[in-house]
Amino acid sequence: MQKNYSRRHFLNLVGAAGGSTAIYQTSLALGLLPETGPLALADIQKIGGHRKKVLILGAGISGLASAYELERAGYDCTVIEASKRIGGRNLTLRSGDHVDELGYDQVCNFDDDPNLYFNAGPARIPGHHKHVLHYCREFKIPLETYVNDNRNAYTQDSKAFAGRPVRIREYMTDARGFLSELLHKAVNKNDFEQPLSDEDKERMLQFATVYGDLDTNAIYKGSSRAGFKHGGFVEHGELKGVLDFSELLKSNFWRYRMHWAEGEDQAMPVLQPVGGMDNIIKGFVRHIRSPILTNAQVQSITLRQDGVDVVYNQNGKRNKLSGDFCMNSIPHHLLSGIYNNFPKDYAAALASIERGHLCKIALQMKERFWERDNIYGGISWTTQPIEQIWYPPHGIHSEKGIMLGAYTFRPENGRFFERLSPDDRIKAAIEQGEKIHPGYGDYVDCGVSVPWGRMNHIMGCNARWSEELFRTSFDRLLNPEGRHYMMGDQISYHSGWQEGALSSAHHAMADINERVQAEISGPTALG
Amino acid sequence: MFCGASSHADESPVIPPDEYVFCTVCHGVQLKGNPLIEAPRISRMEAWYVERQLHAFKKGWRGRHERDLNGMEMRPMATSLSNDDIDAVAAYVRSVDSERPAKTVQGNAAIGRAHYASCVECHGENGEGKEALGAPSLTGVNDWYLITQLKNFRDGTRGGSAGDNYGAQMRAAAQILTNDQAIFDVVSYVSTLPSKQEK
Numbered sequence: 001m002q003k004n005y006s007r008r009h010f011l012n013l014v015g016a017a018g019g020s021t022a023i024y025q026t027s028l029a030l031g032l033l034p035e036t037g038p039l040a041l042a043d044i045q046k047i048g049g050h051r052k053k054v055l056i057l058g059a060g061i062s063g064l065a066s067a068y069e070l071e072r073a074g075y076d077c078t079v080i081e082a083s084k085r086i087g088g089r090n091l092t093l094r095s096g097d098h099v100d101e102l103g104y105d106q107v108c109n110f111d112d113d114p115n116l117y118f119n120a121g122p123a124r125i126p127g128h129h130k131h132v133l134h135y136c137r138e139f140k141i142p143l144e145t146y147v148n149d150n151r152n153a154y155t156q157d158s159k160a161f162a163g164r165p166v167r168i169r170e171y172m173t174d175a176r177g178f179l180s181e182l183l184h185k186a187v188n189k190n191d192f193e194q195p196l197s198d199e200d201k202e203r204m205l206q207f208a209t210v211y212g213d214l215d216t217n218a219i220y221k222g223s224s225r226a227g228f229k230h231g232g233f234v235e236h237g238e239l240k241g242v243l244d245f246s247e248l249l250k251s252n253f254w255r256y257r258m259h260w261a262e263g264e265d266q267a268m269p270v271l272q273p274v275g276g277m278d279n280i281i282k283g284f285v286r287h288i289r290s291p292i293l294t295n296a297q298v299q300s301i302t303l304r305q306d307g308v309d310v311v312y313n314q315n316g317k318r319n320k321l322s323g324d325f326c327m328n329s330i331p332h333h334l335l336s337g338i339y340n341n342f343p344k345d346y347a348a349a350l351a352s353i354e355r356g357h358l359c360k361i362a363l364q365m366k367e368r369f370w371e372r373d374n375i376y377g378g379i380s381w382t383t384q385p386i387e388q389i390w391y392p393p394h395g396i397h398s399e400k401g402i403m404l405g406a407y408t409f410r411p412e413n414g415r416f417f418e419r420l421s422p423d424d425r426i427k428a429a430i431e432q433g434e435k436i437h438p439g440y441g442d443y444v445d446c447g448v449s450v451p452w453g454r455m456n457h458i459m460g461c462n463a464r465w466s467e468e469l470f471r472t473s474f475d476r477l478l479n480p481e482g483r484h485y486m487m488g489d490q491i492s493y494h495s496g497w498q499e500g501a502l503s504s505a506h507h508a509m510a511d512i513n514e515r516v517q518a519e520i521s522g523p524t525a526l527g
Numbered sequence: 528m529f530c531g532a533s534s535h536a537d538e539s540p541v542i543p544p545d546e547y548v549f550c551t552v553c554h555g556v557q558l559k560g561n562p563l564i565e566a567p568r569i570s571r572m573e574a575w576y577v578e579r580q581l582h583a584f585k586k587g588w589r590g591r592h593e594r595d596l597n598g599m600e601m602r603p604m605a606t607s608l609s610n611d612d613i614d615a616v617a618a619y620v621r622s623v624d625s626e627r628p629a630k631t632v633q634g635n636a637a638i639g640r641a642h643y644a645s646c647v648e649c650h651g652e653n654g655e656g657k658e659a660l661g662a663p664s665l666t667g668v669n670d671w672y673l674i675t676q677l678k679n680f681r682d683g684t685r686g687g688s689a690g691d692n693y694g695a696q697m698r699a700a701a702q703i704l705t706n707d708q709a710i711f712d713v714v715s716y717v718s719t720l721p722s723k724q725e726k
Binding site for chain 1: 540542543544545548549551552553554555556557559560561562563564566596599600602603604606607
């Protein structure tokens with residue numbers, strides 16, 4: 001029977017064999033990918049002697065950027081932060097730092113050393129996150145390459161290869177080899193809806209051969225890309241055996257992780273500030289003159305026709321501020337615990353988003369044992385609740401290192417760790433890490449955990465939008481309600497990313513600027 | 528457009544002592560409850576009941592059962608409190624007021640009233656509670672929270688620990704609610720009861 005394939009079908013087949021890189025390259029060639037737009041920094045005009053008061057709720061990245069930009073244009077800003085700390089989820093933990101988790105006060109017991117820090121929130125900056133990079137440039141924050149992907153790291157799946165960790169290099173090389181062989185056979189038969197021309201067919205056969213490193217008979221028999229069993233320098237390199245294809249398919253690595261680092265946000269190279277992500281927060285704080293009130297917990301938000309009133313508690317006193325505008329980055333799931341007069345549909349849209357349960361655990365390792373295993377940075381993946389292990393790319397060959405011992409993407413895994421005491425979290429992280437690196441626990445000096453669903457005044461990360469919610473609620477929340485603007489990464493398509501927070505803040509500021517300019521220059525300013 | 532700006536918080540504020548601000552992070556301003564965190568309204572809750580429950584969390588009678596996920600979230604808060612802290616928290620909780628929570632459950636209150644007959648002896652005709660019997664007031668508690676707790680009592684998630692005598696009593700009482708509809712109905716009835724605690 002003749003089987004016909006559409007072009008999309010064909011692209012899918014290419015994708016199965018080559019992953020998203022192959023699709024990306026093919027799509028690029030077909031002109032299907034949009035160009036990256038220019039940086040949408042709000043151009044906020046100076047307002048001269050016109051007094052405009054802006055109340056900014058939350059001193060995370062979006063609140064700080066708003067204060068910084070607006071005060072420079074002459075706005076009178078006050079930042080109101082519930083926690084004792086400035087920075088929100090941009091949190092770098094070092095020796096002696098307090099971890100403000102509800103019910104479990106922790107102290108970070110890392111050694112006092114500039115390399116020994118843990119970015120508990122954002123930890124990497126992709127090259128197209130232009131707002132973040134803009135501020136790094138503006139505040140002269142030194143950046144370095146962060147290693148986010150490493151083929152020498154491992155994938156470990158309890159349901160495949162008898163639970164044995166497999167080098168990502170071997171897995172990917174063999175997966176592509178096997179699939180290229182199948183692709184080669186399919187192309188050879190040329191059973192497509194619109195059959196390939198002879199020339200295209202020949203090119204495609206070569207593509208499959210090169211892509212999978214097939215032999216002269218178009219069969220995959222292993223590749224040096226997987227690394228040699230031994231030799232390869234002054235002795236002839238002997239190829240590693242080929243992984244069992246059935247085991248390879250049983251592993252869930254191909255479902256998601258295998259192509260994860262090909263996403264635009266995760267693909268190498270990515271960057272990190274030298275010495276900790278909170279250098280960005282320090283940069284803002286150095287430059288902001290507006291008051292940033294800490295330990296100031298918002299009690300009520302009242303929208304008025306011509307402004308917004310905010311009541312907050314601070315130092316045992318209740319205070320009220322009135323602003324012409326309010327920019328609100330309080331986590332959406334905490335707003336239903338704060339008095340407000342939001343219209344029903346606005347409150348309902350805010351309430352429709354579930355809070356996330358991301359959790360990170362960091363371990364101080366006595367020795368950088370992974371470097372002796374050829375691993376310099378990157379991520380190992382596992383199907384266990386810890387999900388990932390990150391190897392620090394900074395401080396290479398120094399004595400100790402802070403390893404990320406868990407980073408849970410699945411809410412159920414985050415909640416698993418939330419339910420454990422801090423000590424039990426470290427124990428669980430070690431036990432699971434042992435499946436990837438036997439003897440792992442012997443290297444652990446101490447650890448610290450940050451389950452965002454339990455962090456004081458935050459209680460969640462990141463806002464869990466669905467396609468359906470984006471359709472029904474996003475525009476409602478992106479746009480202001482009267483003079484009140486919701487913002488932060490929670491009001492973006494990049495929830496959980498600083499770039500989402502900054503894009504959202506700049507979107508709100510552009511709107512405020514437009515309204516204020518219209519007020520200043522329009523007839524209403526006279527009347 | 529923005530008339531009726533409700534700010535109960537402005538009218539009768541009780542500013543939490545700094546060391547207990549954390550209660551309001553989940554339970555909301557004035558402890559008015561936050562359904563998104565699944566933290567119930569506890570404003571005006573009887574001090575003796577708050578104390579007993581904090582001790583129950585501390586002992587692991589609550590918040591240790593594998594199905595009690597919300598209880599597990601709460602439990603570390605209680606374990607971090609000393610006995611003196613517990614007294615102070617209970618006094619603070621009792622001192623704070625907020626308006627009664629909105630009704631969210633649609634049950635048959637008339638049928639619920641019949642079920643409620645067996646609750647009257649301990650919780651009182653108007654759900655006002657009886658301290659002498661260790662039974663708390665039921666009015667002013669979020670209906671969704673009552674439902675969760677009745678289900679927990681019924682299936683032994685709550686009230687099944689050795690030593691938790693009040694819990695065991697309530698667990699036995701909850702067995703008359705043989706299906707979820709009965710729970711919705713009785714809670715719908717409770718939410719019609721006049722609130723004594725706000726007087």
